[in-house]
Amino acid sequence: MTLLAVERMKLFTTRSPWWCAVLALAVTVGFAALMAGTASAESPITIAATQFGYGFGLMVVMVMAALAITTEYRFSTIRATFQAIPNRTAALLAKTTVVALLAAVIGEIAAFGSWGIATVIEPTADLAINTPFEWRAIAGIGAVYGFAAVIAVSVGVLVRHSAGAISVLLIWTSLLENLIMLIPRVGRDIHQWLPFNVAHQFVTGDPDPSARAIQDGPGLSDAVLSPWPALAYFAGFAVVLLVIALTVANKRDA
Amino acid sequence: MTLLATERIKLFTTRSPWWSTVLALGVTVGLATMVGLTHDGPRPLTLTQTQFGTQFGLMVILVMAALAVTTEYRFATIRATFQAIPNRTAALLAKTTVVALLATVLGEIAAFGSWAAAKITATNTDLALTTADDWRRVAGTGLVYGIAAVMAVAVGILVRQSAGAISVLLIWVMLVENLVGLIPRVGADIQEWLPFIAVQRFLGNPGPDAVLGPWASLAYFAGVTAVLLVAALGSAAKRDA
Amino acid sequence: MIEATGLTKHYGRTVAVDHLSFTVEAGRVTGFLGPNGAGKSTTMRMVLGLDRPTSGDVRIDGKHYRDLKLPLTTVGALLDAKWVHPNRSARAHLRWLAKATKLPRKRVDEVLDLVGLGSVANKNAGGFSLGMSQRLGIAAALLGDPKVLLFDEPVNGLDPEGILWIRRFMHRLAAEGRTVFVSSHLLSEMAQTAQDLVVIGRGKLIYQGTVSDFVENATENTVLVRSPELTRLADLLRADGVQVVEDGDSIRVANLASSAIGELAAAHRIVLHELNPQLGSLEEAFIQLTGESVEYHAHDKEPTA
Structure with missing residues (x-):
């Protein structure tokens, strides 16, 4: 618990997490407001459509999580950290936990905030959260953000440079996964198992037949796993990356 | 010319342009090779399919170009630069030129390299560069990389932080421009006028009802970039180094 | 007491520290002397468990740094005053360190007052002058009231006032019976503060003993x-x-x-x-001893153009 408190203090006494949190919330909720405000009678706003900005929030959260560790390397405070807490695994796990929790909280606020603002702007639209699909489409975002933050921290530990880590993360999630899909024959098969595509399946996958116009939401995933195994797969990927990062950090000079 | 030589020396004596080069060329040509190797079926491999990796190269170029200026702020070498060359506009223009030239060269190598790699590895292809449009869609990549590098340098000058500049650029290009199209009613119209959507028109085959033709789209992209560069130079001249 | 035995560190093909063995006696100020690039900072990082020795071993009171419980209560160190986040306030920097060491919050204000930073505690560390950063680093080193203190080139780049302040502080720490291990590339500085000396050049031990013996033996x-x-x-x-x-x-x-x-x-x-x-002057003696092991020789040429 002490270590968690330490990392919480470190995170919140710098500016970048605040900026990132505000930006993530502003953009996701703002986007939902825009969607609701421009909805019309023939294409009413749906629950899925309130969450269009979630991909954007995900990027911001990953940048935040990567920065939480790369700035420690940048300013060499990682050395002060390891001096105070020589058990590097414990110190880095505490940081990962705090960052992941913050990311999950941002995700939930962003998701419910987006949904909430849509219900305010379009009170007549049917935005009641009833089905498991609808719950996942909103509440599931926190889980995706949380594990994505674990991935981002791990990449940050491995790369140690802000620019490098952010480039790897953003290009991987927003571009490379899609580009791989374009390879003839094998591309689609590989794409089905790429982590962020699978994570997307948790949020958008398995729509129940009664759900309204799901095509109005974020694009669907082509992953073959059903939603909950998809989340487990994504979490597993995050954990594997984290284990590699911790091993490397333990071997390396600080 | 002295200024250009100075900036060339500065750029190539650090590591990031080198690994950017390796990454940009390796991944684009590598993807094209994979496309060539895995391609089969009745339909011949098209030019478009050989070039899809250049999008990745574009991101690497943006990162490289932004870093070329943000690392100067990071290590305060920008002060040494302005000490040696008090005319900031000249110094920054020289840097922009060198970075843009490098990006252009990389773009041409990436585009023709991808085209050649696919042509060699695939059996059933239709990759002859016959029309002016074909040439534009391959050779145009260099122009796009060059102008995009200028934009990234401008953003780098304005933001001055590596993490911030890279996040802004990548999120803008890969995410914001796509998300905007999703806004009901107005989204699609706005999207037509976003700079990197214009790039896609230039490198693609826009239909006759597109808002701008391919070359007009490139000019538009260059115009947006020029505005950003002027803003960046203006703020750099005013600001404390 | 700090005890190094056969301490060795390679960075690729460069040998930074080469089979270095020495002891730093408890309750004394030991100077760690060597030209720039001799391996002093690397050695100190290894003492703190930050860098892993390629071979050999260094212990503090018989324990590896990694095995210390709440290490900041045993060893305090100032290796580089700039190892702080520039957008974090001095107080916030010390508070997380205090939390990690399970120290009460009021200890933070105590050490801030001790080094004279009480009035700027809420200012961001990024805006501090080198002298102020150095004081913040010393505050961090003293936070856990440790018996052993490490300082790496603490007077480097300071103005005369700052140097005097650090020097007085060292004397005070020694008078309190703490073990102080302080590095420098200036022998004259060490002669003012240290009782014992560990002298290295190119990563190898050149001398270990008292300052006065060193001066006598080394001065021709x-x-x-x-x-x-x-x-x-x-x-x-x-x-x-x-x-x-x-x-x-x-x-x-x-x-x-x-x-x-x-x-x-x-x-x-x-x-x-x-x-x-x-x-012979102290500096001459030092150069005589370490001269052959200076990493980078300046060529005695007239600058051209």
């Missing part, structure tokens, strides 16, 4: 002698196996007390015009 004692019968005196001295260097109208006699030279001259009825013991 020569005596300048002038006499109308210089050649005869020189021959007499050489006959006794003493090293003599002729230097114009005088000679330099190495490693023989001036009294002995005077008595020899008197015994042979030689008139002396001058009998002048030459004491």
Whole structure:
């Protein structure tokens, strides 16, 4: 618990997490407001459509999580950290936990905030959260953000440079996964198992037949796993990356 | 010319342009090779399919170009630069030129390299560069990389932080421009006028009802970039180094 | 007590520290002396468990740094004053360190007052001058009230006032009975603060012992002698196996007390015009000892253009 408190203090006494949190919330909720405000009678706003900005929030959260560790390397405070807490695994796990929790909280606020603002702007639209699909489409975002933050921290530990880590993360999630899909024959098969595509399946996958116009939401995933195994797969990927990062950090000079 | 030589020396004596080069060329040509190797079926491999990796190269170029200026702020070498060359506009223009030239060269190598790699590895292809449009869609990549590098340098000058500049650029290009199209009613119209959507028109085959033709789209992209560069130079001249 | 045995660190093909063994005695100030690039900082990082030795071992009171419980209560260190987040306030920086060491919050304000940063505690560390950063680093080192303190080049780049402050602080820490291990590339600085010395060059141990022994051993004692019968005196001295260097109208006699030279001259009825013991400076002694092991030699050339 002490270590968690330490990392919480470190995170919140710098500016970048605040900026990132505000930006993530502003953009996701703002986007939902825009969607609701421009909805019309023939294409009413749906629950899925309130969450269009979630991909954007995900990027911001990953940048935040990567920065939480790369700035420690940048300013060499990682050395002060390891001096105070020589058990590097414990110190880095505490940081990962705090960052992941913050990311999950941002995700939930962003998701419910987006949904909430849509219900305010379009009170007549049917935005009641009833089905498991609808719950996942909103509440599931926190889980995706949380594990994505674990991935981002791990990449940050491995790369140690802000620019490098952010480039790897953003290009991987927003571009490379899609580009791989374009390879003839094998591309689609590989794409089905790429982590962020699978994570997307948790949020958008398995729509129940009664759900309204799901095509109005974020694009669907082509992953073959059903939603909950998809989340487990994504979490597993995050954990594997984290284990590699911790091993490397333990071997390396600080 | 002295200024250009100075900036060339500065750029190539650090590591990031080198690994950017390796990454940009390796991944684009590598993807094209994979496309060539895995391609089969009745339909011949098209030019478009050989070039899809250049999008990745574009991101690497943006990162490289932004870093070329943000690392100067990071290590305060920008002060040494302005000490040696008090005319900031000249110094920054020289840097922009060198970075843009490098990006252009990389773009041409990436585009023709991808085209050649696919042509060699695939059996059933239709990759002859016959029309002016074909040439534009391959050779145009260099122009796009060059102008995009200028934009990234401008953003780098304005933001001055590596993490911030890279996040802004990548999120803008890969995410914001796509998300905007999703806004009901107005989204699609706005999207037509976003700079990197214009790039896609230039490198693609826009239909006759597109808002701008391919070359007009490139000019538009260059115009947006020029505005950003002027803003960046203006703020750099005013600001404390 | 800090004990290093066979400590070695390679970075690729560069050998930064080479089979270094030394002990830093408890309750004394030990200077860690060597030219720039000799491996002092690397050694200190290994003491703190930040860098892994390629081989060998270093222990604090018999324990590896990694095995210390709440290490900041045992060892405090200031390796680099700039190891702080520029957008974090001085107080916030110390507070997370205090939390990690399970220290009460009021300890943070105590050490801030101790180093005289109380009034700027809520300012961001990024805006601090080097002197202020150094004070913040010392505050962090003292936070856990440790018995052992490490300082890496603490006076580097400071103004005279800052240097004086640090020097007084070292004396005070020593007077409180703490073990202080402080590195420097300036012998004169060490002569003012340290009792013991560990001298290294190119990663290897050159000397370990007290400061006064070092000065005595390392300073080559020569005596300048002038006499109308210089050649005869020189021959007499050489006959006794003493090293003599002729230097114009005088000679330099190495490693023989001036009294002995005077008595020899008197015994042979030689008139002396001058009998002048030459004491080498500390810096000379240091350069003499480490000269061969300086990593980067400046070439004695006139700058061109």
